[in-house]
Amino acid sequence: MNILRLLAIFIVIWLLVRIVRNYRNKVQITASRRNSNNLDTMVECARCGLHIPKQEAIRKGKRYYCSKQHADED
Numbered sequence: 001m002n003i004l005r006l007l008a009i010f011i012v013i014w015l016l017v018r019i020v021r022n023y024r025n026k027v028q029i030t031a032s033r034r035n036s037n038n039l040d041t042m043v044e045c046a047r048c049g050l051h052i053p054k055q056e057a058i059r060k061g062k063r064y065y066c067s068k069q070h071a072d073e074d
């Protein structure tokens, strides 16, 4: 009886570990996807220091700005 109980507990723990691992993998994949979308596209405004996506930033020489107004002012 004791061996059967131990076996049952072991199976339950093993199943739980599998479920948690699967869940973690899913979370990591979605997190890394989000990061790869944002990481290399964020730039800092040379005037106010605001972080903005590169596609939305206004480039003036080597510098990036959050708005046309800041690009003109600097």
Ligand SMILES: [Zn+2]
Pocket (backbone or CB within 6 Å): 045, 046, 047, 048, 049, 050, 065, 066, 067, 070
């Ligand atoms: Zn700015």
